Each structure stands twice: as C-alpha cells, then as structure tokens.
Amino acid sequence: MKVRRSDRLIDMTRYLLERPHTLVPLTFFSKRYESAKSSISEDLAIVRRTFAARQTGILETVPGAAGGVRYLPIIGREEAERFIDLMAARLSETDRLLPGGYVYLSDLLGTPDVLRQIGRLIATQYLDQQIDAVMTVATKGIPIAQSVSQYLNVPFVIVRRDSKITEGSTVSVNYVSASSARIEKMELSKRSLAAGSGVLIVDDFMKGGGTVNGMRSLISEFDAHLVGISVFAEGNFDGDRMVSDYTSLVRVDTVDTKANTLHAVAGNYLTKNQAALAGLAQ
Amino acid sequence: MKVRRSDRLIDMTRYLLERPHTLVPLTFFSKRYESAKSSISEDLAIVRRTFAARQTGILETVPGAAGGVRYLPIIGREEAERFIDLMAARLSETDRLLPGGYVYLSDLLGTPDVLRQIGRLIATQYLDQQIDAVMTVATKGIPIAQSVSQYLNVPFVIVRRDSKITEGSTVSVNYVSASSARIEKMELSKRSLAAGSGVLIVDDFMKGGGTVNGMRSLISEFDAHLVGISVFAEGNFDGDRMVSDYTSLVRVDTVDTKANTLHAVAGNYLTKNQAALAGLAQ
Structure with missing residues (x-):
C-alpha cells in the first residue's frame, strides 16, 4: 500500500x-513506502532542509547506482556553547x-540527556575522519564511549585495569600513572580490535594523561592507529602532561580543598573546533 | 516565521x-513552529498513526491545561522475536x-545496534511501571543500563566491586557469589540513589544470581524498592538460584567445554511479556 508523504517523512x-x-x-525507501523514486527524492530534500535548519545533522547524498543518503549527526555552535557552559x-x-x-561526576555521566549531548559534541568533531572504533577505560569512560559510538555508529571497546576471565585472551601494556608515578597495567581483549583500525580515545577525566597514554600504547600493540583523544573534563596538572593533542569539553581550573571550593570553565573544544562548527552553521 | 507541516512533522x-x-x-510545539494549536494537534495525530503503524512507539495524549503528549518507545512482538532469535x-x-x-559477549555489548534493541526490549517490558533509576554492576552491565536508561529516560547508577575515590562516600553490602560460594563486597555512591526510588536491575549475564541478589540488598540499604530484574543472558545453574523473578532475553542452555560447543535459545522474555507485547500489536 502506498504511503502518504506525511507518514513517509x-x-x-x-x-x-x-x-x-x-x-x-x-530504492530501500521507495520499496518500503511503495512510492516512486522521484517522490522519495523530494521527501529527502525536505528532511535535508529541516535537519539543516534545526542543526540536527547533515543529510549527505551519495550519487550513482550504489548511492543513497547518509545522515551525519551534528551539533550547532550555539547549542554546543550552551551545553558546555551548563556543564x-x-x-x-x-x-x-x-x-x-577529585570531582564527583557519576550523576552527570548517568543522565541520558547529558550523555546524548556529550556524544553529539564529540561525534561532530570527528565527522570527516575515518573512525572504526571508540576506546575507553573502565569504568567511568564507558558511558561516554557508548554515546559517541552511537552517534558515529561504530563499536566501542573497553580497556580494563583488572583481568577478567570473561574477556578471553588479552593484550596488556604497562603504563605510568602521571598523578601517582606508579606503574600500572591495562589490558584489552585480543579479539576486540582489528589491525589497521582508526581509534578514537575518550575518557571522563584527564589529569596527567597517564591512562590515555597507556591506551595509546595499546593501540600500537594492536597495529591500529590513533585518530584523536577527547575527554569530558580535564583537571589542572603540575608538571608535564603526557598527552598534548586532545580536546576537553570542560576544564576544572581551581580546586581549593581548604576553602572547599572548585571552579570549572569551558575546555578547549570550542576553540579547537571553531572552523568545523562555523562550517556547519549555514 | 510559520513553519510548513512537512517541516514540523x-x-x-x-x-x-x-x-x-x-x-x-x-503550546511548546505551537510556539516553536508559530502554528495554531489545532494544526499541532493534527500533526500529532499523524505522528501517532505512523508511530503505531511502524511499532516505533506510543504517542500518549495527556488532556487538560497541564497536558500535552508523551512518546513511549516500544518494540513490536515480531521485531522482538527476530532480535532474540538473532542473539x-x-x-x-x-x-x-x-x-x-564463560561466554564472550563484549563484541555484542559494544555494538550500538545491538544495544539499541536490548534497550528497547527491556524498556517495553516496564512501560507501565514507575522506574526512577536503572541499576547495574560494573563493568559489562553498564552498556545495557545506559541503553535502557535512555529509552526510559531515567538515570542509571553503577554499583562497583572495587572502591574508588571518585565516588565519594559509599554504602556497601556483602554478598555471596552463588557460583564460587565466596563472600564479596559491592558498593554504591551514597548520593547516587534517593530513598523511595523504584529501581530496575539489569545485567549482562546471570548464573547463580548472587550479584543480582547483592544489588537487591543495596536497594534496601538505600530505602529504595526493586521494580524488576532483567538480564541479557542467563546460563544454566546447578543448584538453587538466588533470584527467581527475572526476565532474560537469551538463555545459554548447553555448554560443552570438551567438545568446545555451546548452544543458546530464547530466554523467558517473550513468554513473560506475551500479554504486554500482544497489547501493543494493534
């Protein structure tokens, strides 16, 4: 039965x-709605216009016989700024x-709304890059990895500090925790990451960057390559940070444990993505 | 500027x-699209019809001055069956x-598509119940909790077996692991769950039910109450299971470590939700 335009949209x-x-x-839509390809094209033009106007995402057209449409979620600059200010x-x-x-984050990282926006923000940044997997370390990075993976529509993998029988064979690396200067170990299930994969590292909080650096070593061990590093929040760190090229949504700039106050500001996300976000604005 | 119907939809x-x-x-939609309430009502009737026809969800109307519409995601019986068979x-x-x-699940529990369907299935089951929080235990339950929490639009909380400074004060319980008969400890950040909350427990895999039982004790410690228990997969267990009222999407019924084979079938989800899923089918 032919489906009406409103229902199709x-x-x-x-x-x-x-x-x-x-x-x-x-042809998929044309079959699904028993409608002519020309009608479907018109529908998609309307969807494209509305998605652009509301900064929901880009509806990309791939021409040719093997072509079709592809939806790329984005966040507009204003909405990104508002969310970062709120955070x-x-x-x-x-x-x-x-x-x-330390800063308590578990409430925010357990709220669907917050996770959705974090996912959209980070996914927007890597819109034009080939990412095959999102990587994080257990536990608090997981919700962020999952949300980003949803918007990029690629799997996520979880690195663990503790060995678990339910992971099968693993590959492990030692890394130096920059905050405590201790040597620790992290591991990833051997079958979870294919050689040659482009990997995006995400985490909830970065101080010295030791954990992120450990994940970077793991990526090499898997013959994969790093595409980028994005964290929800970064803290101040006295000394040399082990990671320099990353983006953060928020930065905790003052922590006064005596007066019991802390203060956070926007991280480097907006500055680093100025051009990209402006390009999406039309 | 008045927005066209197609764009509004x-x-x-x-x-x-x-x-x-x-x-x-x-009034929110009417303002957003600068359109008369009567037009918005007509739009919503079309959305309701399409969501019902495609078994996307129920668009509930709440009448009165404080009223409006509410979208309740569901999964239809056929789609639920297909997904469970696939799993x-x-x-x-x-x-x-x-x-x-043990059974390796990390690939499935790191795939956005799979997680989306698990979330829809479990959320459909608790459609008519008051759930204030989804609870799970780190690590592998987290992706399931997050997906369910997204479809129910409530926060999720993560119980941990290891103590972490980033959680602040915690409440802990001891529990008996049914598989190993050892006494273990789990804890939850004190501020993460309010007294009186209705809690849904989810996890990736259940054998003897010891972990789930531990979470049940934690819920009592927080003066909250248990609404239900849903796991992705259950295994066979020789002996008394500590938990009887739960649903599982899949059941691993034979594991032969000598022949190196295993076999899984549908869990009790479809049987337990027969009436509910049938009710959604019109």
Missing part, C-alpha cells in the same frame, strides 16, 4: 536518526569536591 | 524521539566459548 526521519553514518539506498556551571558545584581534590 | 518526530517518557505541552544464534557461535565455560 515521519518514518524516514526515525529510520535515519537511528542509523547515523549509514548509507541508505533510495562548567554544574562542575563548579561545591558539593562535587571530594577528598584529594 | 520531521522536527517534531526528532524532538519526541530524543525525549522518551517526557511530557511535551502542545540466540550469535551466542551459539563456537568461538565465544571461553575457558571455564
């Missing part, structure tokens, strides 16, 4: 939103300060 | 899909069998 929107970065042939304000809340100058 | 669909279980007042087939793959009879 609704179902098409849902279908595309659930499959970011996936090429959907026009900086939330991270400045006094009751987040924990003994030792 | 697309943006409305996206807006609702991103906010499951959230009441959106008609049973995937879990029967010989190379998942690990020493000790």
